[in-house]
Amino acid sequence: MTSEFTTIKTLFENAPVGIILTTISGEVISMNDQMYKMFGYSSIDEMKRYVKNVAEDVYANPEDRESLLSSVKNNQTDKLFFIQGKTKDKNIIDCEVFVNKYTDKDTNEEYLIGIVEDVTKQKKTEELLRQSNERYKSIITVSNTGAWEYKNDSDYLWCSPEYFTMLGYNPNDFIKEGRVNLKEVWINLLHPEDREKADNTFADYLKKGSAGMYENYFRMKHINGSWIWIWSRGQTLRKPNGTLTDLTVGTHIDITSQKEAEKKLIDYKNNLEIMVQQRTNELELVNKELGITNKELSSKSDIIKKQNEKLTTTIHNLKETQLKLVQAEKMASLGILTAGVAHEINNPLNYVMGAFVGLNQYFEEYESSDKEKTDFLLNSLKIGVERISNIVVGLNQFSRSKESVDEDCDIHTIIDNCIRVLHNKIKNSVEVIKEFADEKIVIRGNVGKLHQVFVNIINNAIQAIKNKGSIHIRTMAAGHQLIVEISDDGIGISEKNIQKITDPFFTTKPPGEGTGLGLSISNIIVKDHKGAMEFKSEVGKGTKVILTLPLK
Amino acid sequence: MQEKIKILYVDDEFINLQLFKIIFSKKYEVLTELNPIKALEILDKELEISIVISDMRMPQISGIEFIKKAKEKYSDKKYFILTGYEITEEIRQALDNRLILEHFKKPFDINQISKAIEAA
Numbered sequence: 190m191t192s193e194f195t196t197i198k199t200l201f202e203n204a205p206v207g208i209i210l211t212t213i214s215g216e217v218i219s220m221n222d223q224m225y226k227m228f229g230y231s232s233i234d235e236m237k238r239y240v241k242n243v244a245e246d247v248y249a250n251p252e253d254r255e256s257l258l259s260s261v262k263n264n265q266t267d268k269l270f271f272i273q274g275k276t277k278d279k280n281i282i283d284c285e286v287f288v289n290k291y292t293d294k295d296t297n298e299e300y301l302i303g304i305v306e307d308v309t310k311q312k313k314t315e316e317l318l319r320q321s322n323e324r325y326k327s328i329i330t331v332s333n334t335g336a337w338e339y340k341n342d343s344d345y346l347w348c349s350p351e352y353f354t355m356l357g358y359n360p361n362d363f364i365k366e367g368r369v370n371l372k373e374v375w376i377n378l379l380h381p382e383d384r385e386k387a388d389n390t391f392a393d394y395l396k397k398g399s400a401g402m403y404e405n406y407f408r409m410k411h412i413n414g415s416w417i418w419i420w421s422r423g424q425t426l427r428k429p430n431g432t433l434t435d436l437t438v439g440t441h442i443d444i445t446s447q448k449e450a451e452k453k454l455i456d457y458k459n460n461l462e463i464m465v466q467q468r469t470n471e472l473e474l475v476n477k478e479l480g481i482t483n484k485e486l487s488s489k490s491d492i493i494k495k496q497n498e499k500l501t502t503t504i505h506n507l508k509e510t511q512l513k514l515v516q517a518e519k520m521a522s523l524g525i526l527t528a529g530v531a532h533e534i535n536n537p538l539n540y541v542m543g544a545f546v547g548l549n550q551y552f553e554e555y556e557s558s559d560k561e562k563t564d565f566l567l568n569s570l571k572i573g574v575e576r577i578s579n580i581v582v583g584l585n586q587f588s589r590s591k592e593s594v595d596e597d598c599d600i601h602t603i604i605d606n607c608i609r610v611l612h613n614k615i616k617n618s619v620e621v622i623k624e625f626a627d628e629k630i631v632i633r634g635n636v637g638k639l640h641q642v643f644v645n646i647i648n649n650a651i652q653a654i655k656n657k658g659s660i661h662i663r664t665m666a667a668g669h670q671l672i673v674e675i676s677d678d679g680i681g682i683s684e685k686n687i688q689k690i691t692d693p694f695f696t697t698k699p700p701g702e703g704t705g706l707g708l709s710i711s712n713i714i715v716k717d718h719k720g721a722m723e724f725k726s727e728v729g730k731g732t733k734v735i736l737t738l739p740l741k
Numbered sequence: 742m743q744e745k746i747k748i749l750y751v752d753d754e755f756i757n758l759q760l761f762k763i764i765f766s767k768k769y770e771v772l773t774e775l776n777p778i779k780a781l782e783i784l785d786k787e788l789e790i791s792i793v794i795s796d797m798r799m800p801q802i803s804g805i806e807f808i809k810k811a812k813e814k815y816s817d818k819k820y821f822i823l824t825g826y827e828i829t830e831e832i833r834q835a836l837d838n839r840l841i842l843e844h845f846k847k848p849f850d851i852n853q854i855s856k857a858i859e860a861a
Binding site: 528531532533534535536538539540541542543544546547550574578 | 754756757760761763764767798824825826827846847848849851
């Protein structure tokens with residue numbers, strides 16, 4: 190028994206908490222050493238001397254004891270009370286108190302046993318912690334940063350109020366529901382388009398061993414229906430030895446305005462790009478138009494070039510026409526002149542001719558005393574008159590009025606006639622070779638005039654052959670043209686002279702043999718027939734006259 | 742013997758008239774006149790004239806004008822032109838209108854003129 194008592198006493202004395210026994214009214218009965226030391230007393234007696242009533246002298250707030258007592262009365266003895274005590278020096282200490290009621294079996298007197306622990310230091314630490322938390326919380330609040338904490342093992346997500354307030358929600362709306370899994374809330378508030386990606390990004394971070402920082406961008410739904418851009422960052426916490434804990438913490442920062450700015454910037458950029466594209470398109474269009482204009486200009490330039498060429502041709506033609514006109518004018522003047530001259534010559538010629546005829550009649554009637562002499566004289570008169578008359582007739586060709594060129598002219602017949610007329614002039618040494626086309630060739634013209642032309646040309650050919658030679662006359666119909674080639678192997682015409690052979694009065698023949706009018710007149714006749722005459726000649730080898738006349 | 746054909750020849754040159762008279766007087770009775778206006782008066786007097794030959798260019802009126810006037814009065818007479826000119830447009834028209842029967846050219850061809858007169 191003694192040893193049991195001793196054991197209990199030892200426990201009582203050495204317990205690490207203060208143990209005190211008081212009456213219900215508050216009188217101190219006994220205590221252990223820890224108790225008086227806790228309250229700053231040097232011994233039990235000293236504390237007993239100072240403390241008349243625990244409610245007044247130990248409790249900082251005497252009413253605390255009342256509530257404690259009522260709890261005990263209601264047999265709530267397992268309750269831990271937190272009270273503030275008052276030391277000898279009137280210092281306040283924080284105490285945790287466990288109270289039990291004890292009834293003395295002998296006296297039936299009721300006592301209270303209190304077990305007291307000084308938690309002042311603990312409280313101070315807690316306060317510091319609280320302040321620290323408060324500080325962090327303030328910082329988070331001020332920075333409008335939502336904080337979150339994720340338990341990897343339980344999939345439990347904790348979120349700071351700012352996490353919700355930045356979305357316009359009252360945090361209690363979510364917390365009230367108890368320890369709901371806020372991860373579901375996060376998932377639900379995510380923009381449908383971002384949901385899968387955001388969730389995967391977070392899952393990937395954890396799956397890949399939480400290397401470095403977790404970073405995620407997504408939109409969450411604001412209570413007003415708008416979307417808030419969130420920049421979420423976090424990190425899985427590590428133990429001092431570097432191994433991962435189950436806790437991942439992070440923040441949500443509202444970056445909507447940045448995103449909007451970014452979007453504006455992108456829009457602006459896109460706009461700029463669109464504008465640049467538009468301008469580029471416009472420029473390209475202008476460029477294209479310019480190209481077309483250029484093309485048009487170049488085609489116009491082509492047209493101008495062509496017109497220029499046409500003009501050049503026209504000018505050339507005009508020059509030729511002018512030359513022809515000058516020639517025609519020359520011929521017309523010549524015509525007027527020759528007509529006048531012819532008339533003036535013809536009248537005196539008429540005298541001579543009349544005189545010759547009169548004299549001839551006279552000598553026929555009255556016999557000449559020297560008939561031979563008078564006959565020669567008369568004949569000379571006649572030949573002279575005839576030759577002058579022929580010249581005048583030739584001259585008159587230049588002034589003749591238009592004669593009809595609408596007769597059917599059989600070319601072969603005309604050439605044959607001409608050869609026949611010239612028969613007496615064709616010497617034995619000259620051979621005329623006809624190479625006529627097989628078919629009959631008829632052109633429209635003036636039969637008499639055409640005879641004149643061929644007589645002229647063939648006569649020239651005959652005269653060109655001084656000794657022996659041949660004349661080839663070829664006819665052929667080519668397309669709408671009749672071509673007559675009359676070539677001789679006579680003396681030929683020099684290059685200098687060939688230019689002038691159609692000039693009136695140009696001749697290389699001895700006096701009396703040619704007037705210089707033959708080819709000139711022939712040329713005019715051929716032109717009246719809308720034909721052309723071409724001469725090819727080589728001195729010593731011969732001449733070829735190529736006559737082209739339109740077929741009927 | 743038949744009576745000679747009476748011819749009036751009008752020309753403004755005396756020599757021409759004289760030569761014509763010398764040459765043709767044997768065969769025909771030839772009257773001549775320098776002035777065509779006066780020639781018209783001769784026609785009024787000498788009604789037997791059946792052939793009229795005129796020069797073309799004369800100071801008073803042209804041969805064609807003269808013949809026109811003459812033919813208005815004496816359409817049954819035969820008219821000819823004897824000129825130093827080739828056939829002009831005026832002469833061509835006169836031929837076409839049968840105002841004149843033929844155009845003789847100077848220097849004259851005695852045979853051509855005789856033939857034409859015989860034929861007329």
